[in-house]
Amino acid sequence: MTSLVGRSVVVRVPATSANLGPGFDTLGLALSHYDELIVTAVEGTGVTIVVTGVGAGIVATDESNLVIQAIQHCFTHFAQHLPALHVQANNIIPHGGGLGSSAAAIVSGVMAAKGLLAGIVEMDAATLLILATELEGHPDNVAPALLGGLTIAWSTETGPQAKKLIVHRGVSPLVCVPDSQVSTAHARSLQPETVPYADAVYNISRAALLIAALAQSPELLLEATGDRLHQDYRAAAMPQTTELIRMLRSHGHAAVVSGAGPSVLVLADDPARRLEAMALVKEHAAASWECLLLAVDFKGATVNEHQVEVTA
Structure with missing residues (x-):
């Protein structure tokens, strides 16, 4: 041996x-x-x-x-x-x-x-x-x-x-990390066993669109990151995350829960838009968030x- x-x-x-x-x-x-x-x-x-x-x-x-x-x-x-x-x-x-x-x-x-x-x-x-x-x-x-x-x-x-x-070179990720944690097991426990048919169709269409947005059409990222299957159900476990996502999306930024949370992922369609999103977080977010300017x-x-x- x-x-x-x-x-x-x-x-x-x-x-x-x-x-x-x-x-x-x-x-x-x-x-x-x-x-x-x-x-x-x-x-x-x-x-x-x-x-x-x-x-x-x-x-x-x-x-x-x-x-x-x-x-x-x-x-x-x-x-x-x-x-x-x-x-x-x-x-x-x-x-x-x-x-x-x-x-x-x-x-x-x-x-x-x-x-x-x-x-x-x-x-x-x-x-x-x-x-x-x-x-x-x-x-x-x-x-x-x-x-x-x-x-x-x-x-x-x-x-x-x-x-x-391969992801389009214009896609510019921003990750906002709070000083709190959420158990993945707890987040999953908040999911219902069944979802409305319309919500399932909504997510299928957005997931398909998201592939196209990330690969070739970043300008579609806001529409493509819509979700009805998991984020709303988990919102009670991470209210600050939910509040930040709603604020960013209301300003046109493709913000989503990263994994099971509580971090927030923003998929900007160019580096300038990412800086705009970071400025919004620093100016308007109620909690303290560490902003990470990352690449794919x-x-x-x-x-x-x-x-x-x-x-x-």
Whole structure:
């Protein structure tokens, strides 16, 4: 059996925003806001984890850490022995903000496993998506985190599938992050089991239009981001988010809940309009919001060999 001791990889995974308004549990967008980690196979047993940035002193630093769980899941899937690991994680994706922090952790682990097992086990994009979705439960965030760009994700009898699309260069994302969190499980619990037929048709038309708006016609983004399936039902759980979205949309900006919230994603059709939206947030929003001027990430998650420094 090949010893992995001394192998070290550096992983970079983008934040993601799922749903994008009408594309509930289907559409996702990768954003230029990254968690990074270095994973090294070392002598001994167990894991050591050092976390800096978001979650430092809060997230688990033992085998229950989501990154470690994802690495272990991959090693078990391929019947490989997991060595002792040292992990250095630098997190900047907000936790509980609707920007795919759990998906980023899972994808980080899956990509780390891919890098550590390079030359022993080969993992293609389809396998990576399956492994990540098995842990996340749904592919709408892990797909853009893995692939980058705009992704359409769906499930089949043989597992999750995803298609990556290139986003029009004029699309300029703005993410507004509050200092509060919303549990994804709680947000999902507010969804009704059935919705009116007219609302279903409304969302189907807007989701189809949104693909066209993001790919070639950004001027249609306001109309294309209309939603009747999930945002109104979840409004009571995040009133400040709902208020901000209504204010921005009343001024012509394509604002939606990012994922399960409470962050707000604005899909501006050019950089100048994005600055207008940010000015509105700073001037009129009742709560304090951190505004992130981001780009669409087109590469998705990456893993590269990391050179371990050896001291004499």
